[in-house]
Amino acid sequence: MVFHVMAQHYWDTCDGAKRAKSDPDVKPRVDTQRWVEGNDKVKVISAIGHQTLHRMFAIVESDDYAEVQALFTDQMWNGPIEVLPVNDMIAQRKGFGEWGK
Numbered sequence: 001m002v003f004h005v006m007a008q009h010y011w012d013t014c015d016g017a018k019r020a021k022s023d024p025d026v027k028p029r030v031d032t033q034r035w036v037e038g039n040d041k042v043k044v045i046s047a048i049g050h051q052t053l054h055r056m057f058a059i060v061e062s063d064d065y066a067e068v069q070a071l072f073t074d075q076m077w078n079g080p081i082e083v084l085p086v087n088d089m090i091a092q093r094k095g096f097g098e099w100g101k
Contacts, residue, residue, distance in 0.1 A: 003068050004086045005058040009078035014054055032074060041067035
């Protein structure tokens, strides 16, 4: 299944802002952004960010919603996350034999 993920955080929960203020409790970026690489259960197809809004978007693929949720667990502590199942419309169009027509 393909999922669209939107993760929102705020200036006061932003790991980057905390790092800039030398917060000793914030994990290093190499750890907080590890989700971008995916894992054995979740393939990250696309990961993009809108830094001025403190919002991240991802398109991921997995057989299990719970695995997607687990991948983004660390992000959930910073703000709301929306995980929506979506259809690959390019694959659908090709599957219907309509591509290029």
